[in-house]
Amino acid sequence: MKIVQRFAEVRASTAGRLGLVPTMGFLHEGHLALVDAARRDCDTVVMSLFVNPLQFDETRDLSRYPRDLDRDAELAEGRGVDVLFAPELDEMYPQEPLTRVTVSGTTDEMEGAHRPGHFDGVATVVAKLFVGIRADRAYFGRKDAQQLATVTRMAADLSIPIEVVPVSIVREQDGLALSSRNVFLSLDERRRALGISTGLMAAADAAEGGERDGLQLESIVRARLDGVLIDYVALAGALSARRVDNLEEDAVLAVAARVGETRLIDNVFLTVRGDTIVADRGTRLDEPSILYAAHRD
Amino acid sequence: MKIVQRFAEVRASTAGRLGLVPTMGFLHEGHLALVDAARRDCDTVVMSLFVNPLQFDETRDLSRYPRDLDRDAELAEGRGVDVLFAPELDEMYPQEPLTRVTVSGTTDEMEGAHRPGHFDGVATVVAKLFVGIRADRAYFGRKDAQQLATVTRMAADLSIPIEVVPVSIVREQDGLALSSRNVFLSLDERRRALGISTGLMAAADAAEGGERDGLQLESIVRARLDGVLIDYVALAGALSARRVDNLEEDAVLAVAARVGETRLIDNVFLTVRGDTIVADRGTRLDEPSILYAAHRD
Numbered sequence A, B: 001m002k003i004v005q006r007f008a009e010v011r012a013s014t015a016g017r018l019g020l021v022p023t024m025g026f027l028h029e030g031h032l033a034l035v036d037a038a039r040r041d042c043d044t045v046v047m048s049l050f051v052n053p054l055q056f057d058e059t060r061d062l063s064r065y066p067r068d069l070d071r072d073a074e075l076a077e078g079r080g081v082d083v084l085f086a087p088e089l090d091e092m093y094p095q096e097p098l099t100r101v102t103v104s105g106t107t108d109e110m111e112g113a114h115r116p117g118h119f120d121g122v123a124t125v126v127a128k129l130f131v132g133i134r135a136d137r138a139y140f141g142r143k144d145a146q147q148l149a150t151v152t153r154m155a156a157d158l159s160i161p162i163e164v165v166p167v168s169i170v171r172e173q174d175g176l177a178l179s180s181r182n183v184f185l186s187l188d189e190r191r192r193a194l195g196i197s198t199g200l201m202a203a204a205d206a207a208e209g210g211e212r213d214g215l216q217l218e219s220i221v222r223a224r225l226d227g228v229l230i231d232y233v234a235l236a237g238a239l240s241a242r243r244v245d246n247l248e249e250d251a252v253l254a255v256a257a258r259v260g261e262t263r264l265i266d267n268v269f270l271t272v273r274g275d276t277i278v279a280d281r282g283t284r285l286d287e288p289s290i291l292y293a294a295h296r297d
Helices: A007-012 A029-041 A059-064 A069-079 A118-133 A145-157 A180-184 A187-208 A214-222 A290-296 B007-012 B029-041 B059-064 B069-079 B118-133 B145-157 B180-184 B187-208 B214-222 B290-296
Strands: A002-004 A018-023 A044-049 A083-085 A099-103 A137-141 A163-167 A229-237 A251-259 A262-273 A276-280 B002-004 B018-023 B044-049 B083-085 B099-103 B137-141 B163-167 B229-237 B251-259 B262-273 B276-280
Touching: A002 A007, A007 A083, A007 A118, A018 A029, A018 A118, A029 A044, A029 A069, A029 A137, A029 A163, A044 A069, A044 A118, A069 A083, A099 A118, A099 A145, A099 B145, A118 A137, A118 A145, A118 B118, A137 A145, A145 A163, A145 A251, A145 B099, A180 A262, A180 A290, A187 A214, A187 A251, A187 A262, A187 A276, A214 A229, A214 A251, B002 B007, B007 B083, B007 B118, B018 B029, B018 B118, B029 B044, B029 B069, B029 B137, B029 B163, B044 B069, B044 B118, B069 B083, B099 B118, B099 B145, B118 B137, B118 B145, B137 B145, B145 B163, B145 B251, B180 B262, B180 B290, B187 B214, B187 B251, B187 B262, B187 B276, B214 B229, B214 B251
Parallel strands: A002 A083, A018 A044, A018 A137, A044 A083, A137 A163, B002 B083, B018 B044, B018 B137, B044 B083, B137 B163
Antiparallel strands: A099 B099, A229 A251, A251 A262, A262 A276, B229 B251, B251 B262, B262 B276
């Protein structure tokens, strides 16, 4: 695996169909599932690793965001990444960035309503990665469902010749969606956080059983949330990322909540196939994740 | 020369170093000088031809913008264009465009102050052309000096692997800068419009003679403007597109004025080489331009 810091080096290091896995590092099995998907589809797999200041709306969240390049490089190489692109700030922002990529509509609600400026930062840096690397496909986890909707729309709107490929959420054995931020959870917070995935699984069952009413589905989730501060529980169009009253098109049932000082998000994708609903509940690890295991040792 | 309507067809039709000449059609020698520059540098020359609704702040300006695809195709082929990309609206905007590329700073003054939303439309469509075509170089006339500064900054900020190449203004024998909009000028308006280039040439002489004061240079231009409605006369940084008091860095002395119903812009680039100023006065045709001749016949 090559580790490079310049866009031009990435372009010079790749051949054939190029798959990009954009990350902010501190890898877990969620990221590695993106690598697996890219590895299956592509000739060259590039992972980018950059903690993008532009998308952090809270300075504290940026400064405490976990980082460990050596560990990330080892994990990426072990999983088959060909090129690890780990740019310094001066490659990504060599001068004051005057240009912003903004996506309206998909960014108005949910995370967009709670994190001002966040999606401008995401859309801008992801556009840079897409076009600077000239990737053919890019792999995004479904956990950041609104980010997925936003970057998919951005790529189409800007005529970027790339396919955005969604990948299922990876969960701990108990259901907790993997997140680099999980390392901040105390054992008690971890216990309380479980209500999020438990609630979503119950709602997924209800949806597959025929429940299509948004408020009903949301209330099934809310009933399981205890000891957390809810930012939102929302049934939203999968493409529009806008709240819908009923499950009539592909949708995401999404939660954001604060557990202690840590803000967590999670969701289930609900695909509508005629009269049938199919929920993507994600995949569960059969042992503790590398992050969680390391944190608990 | 191939004429294609899809981005994917452009990408499939090109090889080697790819030069892009973005236009809104109704070609004149100014556009053809861009083709000449691309032809010198590149293996494949693509001209895009699209009248972009997103960048028109006035509906009337959009609806009366001159169009003639057959004539344009003949001129482009005669000058050595390999691929003419003439997309329909549904290729450029297949769905409601929710994504905007905005550049701050370079778009605040001059045209930006007079044409709200114009540069968002320009930056967005130019970003699409740059990334959808995957061009290596793009050629822009210096006549739209602020556009040149804005797309150059946009490409750098978004890490687009493209070089933006500026090309000198082409002028009629009498000095009038070529513009597709010149066909709207009556003979009397044409006479009055000449004050713009006459004033700029006088100011270029003064600058090369040592005058570095912005207000002085601007007043030399203003003294030649008669029978036109001035939007601005401004000495601005060539990269920043912001007004400067003195000629201490590369700058553009720019004019926008309305002559009757037609809004014209023009400028001279002033390059600072130590104690020496070098003005780019553009190149003059030695016979009436194809546009002007056709219009006057």
